[in-house]
Amino acid sequence: MRQEIIETALKCDADVVGFAPASRFDKDDAVFKLLPTAKTVIGLGFRVLRGEYRGVEEGTTYYQYTTMGVENLEETVMPFALLRISNLIEENGFEALPQRRNQLIMSEENETNPEVDYNDIFRGVKAENQIDFDKCAILCGLGEKGLSGVVLNDDYGPFLRYCFIITDAEFEPTPMYEPHLCDKCGECIKACPGKAIDENGKMDSWRCAVYYNGGNGSKNPFMPPDAFEDFENRLDIINGTAEFDSEEAKNILDNIYFYPPAKHYYRTSICGRACDRACYIHLEEKGVLKKGFLRKFRTGEDWKLSTKQFVTKKREKEWHFSGRT
Amino acid sequence: MLTAEFIKKKAKELGATTCGIGDISYYEGCDPQRDPKCILPTAKCIIGFGMKIPTTLYDAMDKKVQYYNYTNLGVKYIDEGFVELLLLKMARIIEDAGFDACLQRTVPGLRIKGDKTTSPEVSQTYELRYSSPVAPGKPAPEVIIDYNKAAVICGLGALGMNGKVIAPKYGTYMRYAFIITDMPLECDEPFCEELCDRCGECQKACLGKAIDEKGVDSWQCSVYYRGAHKSNPFMKDDFLSDDPNREKILNGDMKFDSESAKALYPKLKFLPNTHFGYVPCLCGRKCETVCYKHLKEAGKI
Numbered sequence: 021m022r023q024e025i026i027e028t029a030l031k032c033d034a035d036v037v038g039f040a041p042a043s044r045f046d047k048d049d050a051v052f053k054l055l056p057t058a059k060t061v062i063g064l065g066f067r068v069l070r071g072e073y074r075g076v077e078e079g080t081t082y083y084q085y086t087t088m089g090v091e092n093l094e095e096t097v098m099p100f101a102l103l104r105i106s107n108l109i110e111e112n113g114f115e116a117l118p119q120r121r122n123q124l125i126m127s128e129e130n131e132t133n134p135e136v137d138y139n140d141i142f143r144g145v146k147a148e149n150q151i152d153f154d155k156c157a158i159l160c161g162l163g164e165k166g167l168s169g170v171v172l173n174d175d176y177g178p179f180l181r182y183c184f185i186i187t188d189a190e191f192e193p194t195p196m197y198e199p200h201l202c203d204k205c206g207e208c209i210k211a212c213p214g215k216a217i218d219e220n221g222k223m224d225s226w227r228c229a230v231y232y233n234g235g236n237g238s239k240n241p242f243m244p245p246d247a248f249e250d251f252e253n254r255l256d257i258i259n260g261t262a263e264f265d266s267e268e269a270k271n272i273l274d275n276i277y278f279y280p281p282a283k284h285y286y287r288t289s290i291c292g293r294a295c296d297r298a299c300y301i302h303l304e305e306k307g308v309l310k311k312g313f314l315r316k317f318r319t320g321e322d323w324k325l326s327t328k329q330f331v332t333k334k335r336e337k338e339w340h341f342s343g344r345t
Numbered sequence: 346m347l348t349a350e351f352i353k354k355k356a357k358e359l360g361a362t363t364c365g366i367g368d369i370s371y372y373e374g375c376d377p378q379r380d381p382k383c384i385l386p387t388a389k390c391i392i393g394f395g396m397k398i399p400t401t402l403y404d405a406m407d408k409k410v411q412y413y414n415y416t417n418l419g420v421k422y423i424d425e426g427f428v429e430l431l432l433l434k435m436a437r438i439i440e441d442a443g444f445d446a447c448l449q450r451t452v453p454g455l456r457i458k459g460d461k462t463t464s465p466e467v468s469q470t471y472e473l474r475y476s477s478p479v480a481p482g483k484p485a486p487e488v489i490i491d492y493n494k495a496a497v498i499c500g501l502g503a504l505g506m507n508g509k510v511i512a513p514k515y516g517t518y519m520r521y522a523f524i525i526t527d528m529p530l531e532c533d534e535p536f537c538e539e540l541c542d543r544c545g546e547c548q549k550a551c552l553g554k555a556i557d558e559k560g561v562d563s564w565q566c567s568v569y570y571r572g573a574h575k576s577n578p579f580m581k582d583d584f585l586s587d588d589p590n591r592e593k594i595l596n597g598d599m600k601f602d603s604e605s606a607k608a609l610y611p612k613l614k615f616l617p618n619t620h621f622g623y624v625p626c627l628c629g630r631k632c633e634t635v636c637y638k639h640l641k642e643a644g645k646i
Contacts, residue, residue, distance in 0.1 A: 071447040079479030080488040092429040244475040280471045323479040
């Protein structure tokens with residue numbers, strides 16, 4: 021059945037598949053609350069196409085990353101694979117509990133998820149048990165933990181999204197990674213336009229949300245020169261240096277309306293996952309990614325907009341449209 | 346190395362009705378905000394995929410027996426479900442060969458800076474009016490390719506008077522999606538046959554008189570697409586009863602601009618929107634059905 025699961029997963033557009041025996045999990049892990057008889061967690065990794073990051077990398081197109089690289093994978097591709105494989109396992113007489121990332125529910129009281137509207141999240145929900153996705157990916161042998169907390173894979177670096185199946189069937193385990201990809205270079209930290217990752221790799225989810233949504237004027241081509249007009253610290257916000265707590269973050273997020281949400285409840289990523297792109301570029305430069313491309317992902321300097329316009333509240337040069345009106 | 350033949354065969358296996366490959370050089374000199382090379386500077390070609398909408402969905406609207414499934418299956422599902430999967434699967438093949446693949450599905454809710462038009466198919470459109478280029482030589486984002494032009498360059502069809510691409514076999518009953526890639530592939534010639542004979546049937550058929558010699562007035566179209574004409578079978582007798590322009594509106598004689606169109610939208614709620622804000626088509630796409638019939642009779646498709 022192991023091979024059949026792998027083949028089905030690949031047919032359903034998974035790129036990597038791994039099997040973690042229950043013995044790799046602590047006894048109090050959510051895995052056992054969800055399925056006390058669990059013997060294996062099966063991990064499926066789906067690549068976010070490099071071409072989906074291209075538009076943000078060039079600073080020209082933003083819509084396709086969120087719709088295709090986030091929403092399509094999470095809402096369509098992964099659920100289809102989970103259901104197919106879970107049914108396959110059940111037909112073989114075992115239990116199979118599919119696990120997709122529930123973007124709108126969290127047990128934490130005061131965290132957020134940058135990919136969705138903070139208002140839509142139900143916080144402090146402890147009765148809805150959820151597994152730790154990054155930890156599961158590592159225990160399934162799909163990658164290693166990078167400095168920013170992202171899981172790094174030999175083929176795709178940080179450009180993967182994951183889902184899982186908890187089952188009482190036993191399978192030959194996939195070996196776990198001996199960490200060898202992340203060299204703690206700190207490129208992810210430097211790349212974040214909101215300085216949301218500290219030197220130890222700890223992510224501030226509210227900072228991440230503000231800048232994922234485009235709070236930094238030097239990395240948001242859709243921001244008007246008079247953005248955040250009512251904020252005393254508007255230039256600090258725009259420069260990514262403002263200090264703020266979760267309440268202030270909510271206020272800032274309420275004033276980021278320069279680009280509409282993609283679809284479902286997904287917010288459009290304006291930072292374009294700068295941390296992940298910087299990591300990928302570094303790994304590619306080092307030549308450690310097994311999956312190669314004809315051309316390097318980044319060939320020149322990263323772009324950065326002048327923030328002078330936000331001081332003067334005027335565009336230095338206005339762009340004129342040459343098409344239909 | 347993958348071949349054009351393989352790409353086309355695979356696309357059809359995955360459900361595309363047609364597939365063509367266009368040379369990126371045909372975009373030379375085009376508006377940078379529509380230029381695929383502003384998305385992928387190393388692009389060599391653009392791969393176009395045509396998805397057929399079942400003819401009977403149009404027939405059902407033409408006979409006034411069903412409207413909603415056209416929007417739900419023929420518009421929403423193709424663009425939001427089917428196309429996304431097709432593009433993903435095709436792009437994975439291209440990436441596995443070591444080339445970049447930038448997916449281009451429709452972007453119905455967005456308008457590039459300066460574009461004051463709308464899409465009649467969705468509840469609202471948003472113009473990215475504050476955007477500015479991120480570096481000299483680049484256009485202001487969002488770069489959104491011209492889908493009609495891309496379909497022509499990929500050899501999939503010719504542009505008709507009603508603003509739709511006419512495919513040689515299926516007329517306008519198609520939707521399109523694209524992949525911009527740096528993979529060198531043998532390209533098709535742009536479609537150069539004239540399928541539209543400028544008969545003007547689409548112009549005459551439009552309930553809102555939204556089509557003229559210059560093209561389609563998108564705001565006018567959006568009002569009558571939503572069912573403002575008296576032929577809308579879901580319209581109640583008291584519709585717009587307090588409006589002094591009622592007769593003009595119901596007869597399709599009222600001229601709408603963006604403001605007056607948006608002001609009327611809240612009253613044009615005859616059926617619910619589908620997921621993702623797609624507005625039910627209640628004009629029956631008459632501009633397309635008459636075009637299809639005309640082309641069939643003329644032996645052009």
